[in-house]
Amino acid sequence: MTNQDRNIDAERRAIRQLDPTESNRIAAGEVVERPASAVKELLENALDAGASRISIAVADGGKTLIRVTDDGHGIARGELALALCRHATSKLDGDDLVNIRSFGFRGEALPSIGAVARLRLSSRVAGAEAWEISVNGGALADPVPCTLRGGTVVEVRDLFHATPARLKFLRTDRAELQAISEVVKRLSLSAPAVAISLRDVSGGGEGRVIYSAERADPAARMEAVLGRDFRTNAIEIDAVRQGITMTGFAALPTYSRGAAVAQFLFVNGRPVRDKQLTGALRGAYSDFLSRDRHPAVCLFLTCPPSEVDVNVHPAKTEVRFREPGLVRGLIVSGLRQALAEAGHRASTTVADATLGAMRPEAAAQPRIYQMDRPSLGDRPAPYSVQPAPTGFADDGSGWAGARTEPAPAVPDQVEETPAYPLGVARAQLHENYIVAQTPDGMVLVDAHAAHERLVYERLKAQAAARSVPSQALLIPDIVDLPADDLARLADARETLSAVGLDIEAFGAGAVAIQSVPAALGQVDGKALLTDICDELADQGTTTRIADKLDAILSRIACHGSVRTGRRMQAEEMNALLREMEATPHSGQCNHGRPTYVELKMKDIERLFGRS
Template identity: 65%
Template structure:
């Protein structure tokens, strides 16, 4: 019975096509950015090499997508506006998806909630156009245009005005459109993209990315520089790994180039931009040892595999996927990223040096009168310079002129070896130690600059990496509980923990089924000391729900090792001898990940001599 009208029997009705299309549009077209995404994906599937998107009022009043793809025949236009009509698949195998679109819902959905006009011309055929307003399809008419397609959508959601109330400001909607277009541009480096804001008669280019030639990595690097900026590509590592039918390519940024949110994480599956919890969890696991929880890595990664290994038909907007072997994909991402980061060695991001240089404040380049300053070094006369130096020299300084040096030496130095026998490590990446300031910062000279090392942070990372190697070689010692701790769980939670029982055991946490849905915790990692097993298991379950996997035990172990490394490393305030500082620099060069401390902060800053000279007006 109907709860609203108790005396009436509910009647089952067949909804008309217009209502069905408006309901479907609510799933596919959430906002203007969704409409742009669907139309641009259609253009890419049509083989377009150049795509232009015009937007007015954040897409609320106008969205126009122009492409130079293969176009459509006039007789195909009405069919393109029918639900579930598509040229992408034949319906025989829903897992054999090789294109962006395949559901045949975008155009009819857009026509159901807006005023849609399609103009298209295929090679060797006449151009034609068709219009649909609020689901009412018009007649085919001739149109004059070159090969390709122009789709114009006006007055989005005019047929469902309630949806307009849920849209944000024009600026916010335009930013969402740009973000979606940039993701598609990253996936297709060989296609040129242009986004224009034509609101109120303007014609302003908001985003432009020209087609980039070259092989896989050259083209991708060029496109990422266009979209994400040169800072990202300068501080990112190429990733290329393959395992059991899955291939991972792309670029992953150094830990010191981290962000405060996950906005710089771009993930693709078979070229399709996705937002998948499994992939984000794998990314978090790969960087867990290098970043604190409030920092997020920047990546652009592409997972490619045979279509039957991944199901892309699990979400109307196709933003989520489901892998047949999720554990295999996660392991590939974690191992490939950790291997790539290890190969980076001691390297730190260039933005660290940029921020350091930005902190310097040289004096103004001009005098109060507006005339440029004349520096001593710019005076052409050597005699004048000598006289100026003599006049400026403080009393008593001249006696040090022959012997004074800023070089660090031992309190009781041994006789120096002959010049030809004495090694000069300035040609090495971190150079030769020249001094220590504030008993914490090592100053080293390289061939073309200066390196400033935080001795405590650097040694902390070195000790930490050594402890991790020892734990990997000897295993994680476990302590057996005299009385096993019994944890009551739901049947689903028990099954999820038993599925990863082997992984937990390798980390020193042993759990077994204990009647019904309970678990018995028999061993815990010895290094953790006393453990609240119930709280630990529930935290692991929370991570499994959020990310599809759990690294909690591993992270707890590494947190303990990090704490041990912190207390066992060189403390700030300790005076170091020259050979100790040089030994620290050499060990940093030989140790992976030594460019950042255990919390993701840089351990050293490298300043190029050219930048230093620019600060002092020498250029």
């Protein structure tokens, strides 16, 4: 790269001080990245001003207009011009950057916005007259009287008109409006006692309401933002560790999302997007979700201000904790304990999706003429009687042991259905799905997925007690593997041995399996080791033994669970249901999929139009 390419002259240039307009425009690139950033800064100022009602109006995705009106304490006439100067703020007392209890504190938002847009600030302090001041591309005007009942109105027009190159990087109006809505919702969660509304006034007039939330308690505000389904399928969180508290709600694993769009994290009331916190969140759900699914949470972390540094980035969305390990441990242990207390519970949306799948499509049927109708003798019977299912014919490890004798049929009628949460087994469909009857409905269980979770939880308990029983192989199983997989297995050899899987190197490019966990019975050694290598590779560069152990146990549980295609007796199916009720997390398999679907009688009757 030449000096010409780098916009540097051959001759030396003199060092000069940037004028305030230039420095503010440079700083605006960090503080005001897009219209949503400007809305965030102005909304935080309104909340810091003690407002009880805030209204926001935007036009064209915030590109042509952003207006934030609040009923806070206002700004005095003599401080209007100072409020538009860089590093001028009322939120810091002296040089104390430790005990920060407000949203803003850097004094950069208003001058940064004024440097790249046309800004007008109107405000009135109680007992005084209203005054207004404007700034256009960094050029400040003198204050003039105006009409205003109270509070403050900040109007931003033609954002980035002073830096037109920035406009080219903005997205469509619809996308920018969606980002603004997301910012408003996040901040409204941190201030449930404040009424907040957002309107789109593109084209003039009153516009349309995008978001509106009246003053409410935290739970009601959370339901208004995240929806009733989230509240119904969420578990309340309340955990404390060494002066740091975590409250809020976390959704069941079966209520997961395809992207991290339903994760709302707050530190001392400040919404943050911190990699450390999201990493701890993923770690808490690692046993329950596959890597392409994301949990839904709304969590509030509260700690002394001296224990967290919020002055990391001008946007103030990242934080640094004095003891990050303590915070991670609180998130992981608090969420896992709450999920364990939920037992076998699954989300209600699973049943709703099932009902939607069961509703037949209204497809147009071709007209049938009389001569096309089959004769009476050719018509098929409306139904046929199927033989009762039999027990397992193979000698694998079944749920209650291998059976070779015919299994008794499940009784057609029972005097009274016991009040078990998952009911009593009545049939098995397609050699995998268990149909159970409950006192007020029915349950459909995926036997393979449920057994996989039960075996996994049992292996984890045995591994924690260092008592996983192993079965020595009479003839070692020799498995050829690529060099990369062999290296991964060598690194995890101690971990594998802890769960009853002993391997040894066998020449170049192969390993010998000496023993396997006894719970597996007869397994395909190559398939087992290949899956374990894939799981270790998917973890990246992690060296935590607990992560490797859980990943290996999950793969082992998958190989040792009831296979699809095996017929189960009534006793076996009921034993599976009873253990599901007694095992935490049995409502979802190791990959986050539901293990059962529950339908109430009202849902079943609605399917047949009987409601």
